[in-house]
Amino acid sequence: MITLGTATLSRFQRGALAQLVSEGHHTYQDMADALGVAKSTISYELDRVNPYDPELAQQDADHKRRACGRHSILTPSLTILITNHLRLTWSPEAIATAFNLSTASIYNWLKLGWLPFNLADLPNRNVRQRRANEHRGTFTSGTSIEQRPKSVNQRLAFGHWEVDTVLSSRGQSRACLVTFVERKTRLLWAIKAPNRTAKTLNDTFGKFMGTFGSQVKSITVDHGKEFADYRSIEQDYQIKVYFCHPYSPWERGSNEYFNRRLRWFFPKKTNFDQITTDEILAALELINQRPLKIHHQQTAIESFRACSD
Template sequence: AYNLSTASIYNWLNRGWLPFELADLPNRNIRQCRVNEHRGTFTSGTSIEQRPTIVNQRLAFGHWEVDTVLSGRKASRACLVTFVERKTRLLWAIKAPNRTAKALNSAFEKFMGTFGSQVKSITVDHGKEFADYQSIEQDYQIKVYFCHPYSPWERGSNEYFNRRLRWFFPKKTNFGQVTTDEILAALELINQRPLKIHHQQTAIESFRACSD
């Protein structure tokens, strides 16, 4: 029998040869499926099944995963809207007063003001904060793809880097009291870490190389 080494599995993951991602590997004490999620959802939009293979395999630059990171229960309605570029793994985050479509669109406007032409598509879930996705598509001429319900592994990079943000902002954090400077400081530390998938290059270095 042929014994497949751990190194081979990681190499195949890094090259996009397996139907899941390095960030999807199970972490201790991390629930992989949010079966008790009760927030509102909707069902329209373009399925992730229609996302091009070149995006799925991280060969194309400018395709982002988007999610929200919440304040502690009863602490505040404020949250972070998080963005991860799939090829380079650059993480960005913008504070929003709540998780409504209006607040999401406002945060996205700020995001586009920073990254602009470096955004070609986003992949999100069916939470109601993304219900006004058609405005995003029309205003910025980008494509919005939607994951299947209860499938966080389809935004594996976003899930992974959201957990890295939790190093700085634990689950009881009140984001209403977190400053922009504190968010930017956390992002810099995360994005400046050497990544094995980039041969020890940082996400910022990789992003800049793709942007040139």
């Protein structure tokens, strides 16, 4: 019989103890004095393995030594749960909050390779925060973002969107995604367009309005030439178009952030001519169904529906 406990004797001492036990006439104190340990150590050792076998005692001690210390809570089922949500583009922070885990632990498991997910594949990893140069055409007219109401700037008002484009790989195709983010709720929408001309942008915006209609009160864009015919948008839909300062993508921070989320599904080399509407809608659903810290773990869809009621 082997009982639980922590070994304190060396392999040599266990061999010597076995010899003393086999002689049959030594007291616990005699054996303790011979081995240079406390009497209680001998008592514990002999109670732990009975009848005493030094090899069994050593194996038991080695097993307990390996099992001691701090243990990871990462079980196979938890590994699957975390990995599946990472593949759904949930952040480690969102997963930790949803399932009562430590964010630091999830990052540590990723760094140690204990999760079958590459740390570098997390959305928003190693992202350049600003574009150094803009190579497309621009124009300078329009209402400046400086005139946008304070309630819109502070995300207090619903129905104000940021609009941008996500391009195909350079040289492959002119097709792109026109992306829309509602500033208050962070709902993301995207529509494929064959190119970035002003006419195509306005046609695409018409499709967007066909879906969201009265839930659009203003849009904020940059000075790309695809937005040159903004007056038609203002007149046709009775909404206001605001323009960011040149080379200032951070003024459309939500759009920039969620475009990067979209890029997780459609990387830089994507040819959008080859991407279907169903694939785009599937990516949007996954992004919009993620719990957001800014909404106290409510999803963008839930927040949008609450504001729409």
